[in-house]
Amino acid sequence: MTVRVDEVRAAAERIAGRVRRTPVIEVASGLTFKLEHLQHTGSFKPRGAFNRLLSAKESGELTGQGIVAASGGNAGLAAAYAARGLGVHARIFVPANAPAPKVAKLHKLEAEVVQIGTEYAEAYLAAVEARDESGALLLHAYDQPEVVAGQGTVGLELLDQVDGFDTVLVAVGGGGLLAGIATAIGDQARVVGVEPELSQALHRALEAGEPVDGPVAGIAADSLGARRVGDLAYAAVQDNGVRSLLVSDDEIVAARNELWHAYHLGVEHGAAAAYAALTSGVYQPAAGERVVVVICGANTDPTTLI
Template sequence: MTVRVEDVRQAAERIAGRVLRTPVIEVRPGLIFKLELLQHTGSFKPRGAFNRLLTAKENGELTGQGIIAASGGNHGLAAAYAARALGVPARIFVPVTTPAAKLGKLRTLDAEIVQVGSEYAEAYQAALHAQEESHALLVHAYDQPEVVAGQGTVGLELLEQVDGFDTVLVAVGGGGLIGGIATAIGDRAHVVGVEPELAPTMHRALGEGRPTDGSVAGIAADSLGARRLGDHAFASVQDHHVQSVLVTDDAIVAARKELWHDHHLATEHGGATAYAALVSGAYEPQPGERVVVVVCGANTDPGTLS
């Protein structure tokens, strides 16, 4: 199923009142931040989770068995938050490497937490096995059409909030966010995917002509740690000619520090990755170009920001 802009519009109607319309700020002429780190649970993820659950509820697929999700942390928080809001149980599979800041928040959302494996892919396989046994609703972190469409509502908001922009920089893990934003914005702006050099899922997929598995490492692996780009995201980034940019871990660390010291934004490393493209010069705007950076995640230990 190809995710269409109409799917994103329907998602926006469906999740209205369930998620926040996050603010934008122009921090200097031509540089705009979309503050998705202020979303419920500290990332953009509730948009896709609510759209998946509410669509399933409309179709009679959301039962007393509840939901199952696998996550590096942020998607699990969002899925558990949405499940609690809709009154169904949630079982969340996360790697043993999930940061304590995310685990602590997850425990407040009444979800059953299962820690397994050292990375997202292992947690996902365990979640699939549990879903087959329980028949609970699987809420994928990034590769379901309802999830991609929900994340795309970030793009619709940008079109309404910002009076003209040329480029949007988006961090990429499994691709749900960039796939949704590219679908929503279409050809009205240039979309750039920014990835850690040590986890280049989209870059690899574009180079090989299809999503393929690869190794995952680096400082942002807890939130951008998918082994491969999602199929729905791949279709969208191809259709809309999304550009791929890679950044180093050092650039991500520098961007995170700058977001804190210069703009008072407490982000996780994945949340700073899109901005790292500007800080490092991996993406250089043209004179007069108006650039939006999606600052997408805040689930971090504040003690590590200095």
Template sequence: MTVSLDVSPDDVQQAAARIAGRVRRTPVIDIAPRCTFKLELLQHTGSFKPRGAFNRLLSAKENGELQGQGIVAASGGNHGLAAAYAARELGVPARIFVPETTPAAKLGKLRTLGANIVQIGSEYAEAYQAAVAEQDKTGALLVHAYDQPEIIAGQGTVGLELLEQVDGFDTVLVAVGGGGLIAGIATALGEHAQVVGVEPAAASAMHRALEAGTPTDGPVSGVAADSLGARRLGDLAFAAVRAQGVQSVLVDDEAIVAARKELWSGFHLATEHGGATAYAALTSGAYKPAAHERVVVVVCGANTDPSTLI
């Protein structure tokens, strides 16, 4: 069966124009002759997520869908921060549903953004069910963490920046939770580079979907579950990654922890475990580049307790 793509390269280009001036053009640094970091952890709110959040809200505003009732979102933390930040910038209220396991560092930042926070359940899926119920009750705009076209197109602007910033790269390593970031980057890059999704073995929604031929529910655990803890890959993300031939590799918690420590000790980059997951594919050998392959690693999240880095 042919699956149609709901997000096109043109959508990503339009998103880039729409969110220009709202998000940072994050820098890249070469850490080795054939390895480059894309420092998306320096984005507003400490992750790539504001790209999609702004594109969703601004698109809704253009269409008259964003009214005084504000927005509602569910998140393991990073998406909630981005949605709350975008809502504050556009002057609308935000109600954010998060699991009870959300790290204190992320909860504190949510409060500073003025969001109304509701903690419920032990994982993202339960928070999402509560957010949908709230949307049905209030008519607020639902801002999905990863499975809306506007979200994916916004995240894809990371890929557009890479095409302008890095000359002649072959591969991009991207951490995967629900799939919004990797779907957007793969759509933006097309045939320019291969895209490899890196997932924790304990939360492998994309790997499982590619093996099964369709998104399926599965268990979520491990050190990166707060940011990469989607129980199921998004349907739009699945269509995009399958169409673009995205590869999948898995890394264990030990590799993620070691990569996070190396990012701090070697580069003074304070990342959360999810933000270190893509790099863990290289440091652990789960992904082994060819001799002349140039690799870009998206370092995607910084919302962590700095005391845990030492």
């Protein structure tokens, strides 16, 4: 199964007025940031959440039982935000060690929060059980066509906002954002995934020739800690020649600190991973290459910005 670019365009029309068209800034010659951390709830995730819920509303799948979702934090915030916007109940399953700021925001969004397990995969199994028992609509964090199509609207905006670019660097957890952007612009620009060394679901899949389970750890595990890359993401990677680069926790921390001190951008560790590919030298642009870095999440404890 793959997501088509016309589905991304349809998502853009469907969610218009419910999500922000986030700005871009050129921070150096040939280097542009897409400031998706300024999206509602502090990450790109509401794009996919709204597209999933609105599509389900159109088809009659969205019932009085509301929605269930599992998340390390950001996808749950987006699900709760979209559900509140449509007037439906949201039950969000998150790991017991989910960051306190994200859990607090879930409560502010009037979601029912269930903390279970120690990683996303365990929370997801609990969400599936809840769906089966209640008949609620399941909103996947990254591996549903409507979710991927919604995230792909980031790529469509880039085509309108940036006058020519060669490469887009995107942080990867389960791969929904990467899949969406690759689908939207993969025939016009190079898309490169960047993963933490300790949570490298896409990298493992590329080595194995298919999505496989693996360990999740590291400083960015709350947002990039998928045990397995999504099937839709893997298909998009194969179709668009996307490669995966790995960065260490130390490199992520250094990039996050630079984003704060050099640009006054307070972001979570996962959001700094894509920029870490540049600051660490893991990705070295060619002469004259025009690079866009997607800054994808802001849900962090500001006291940890040093």
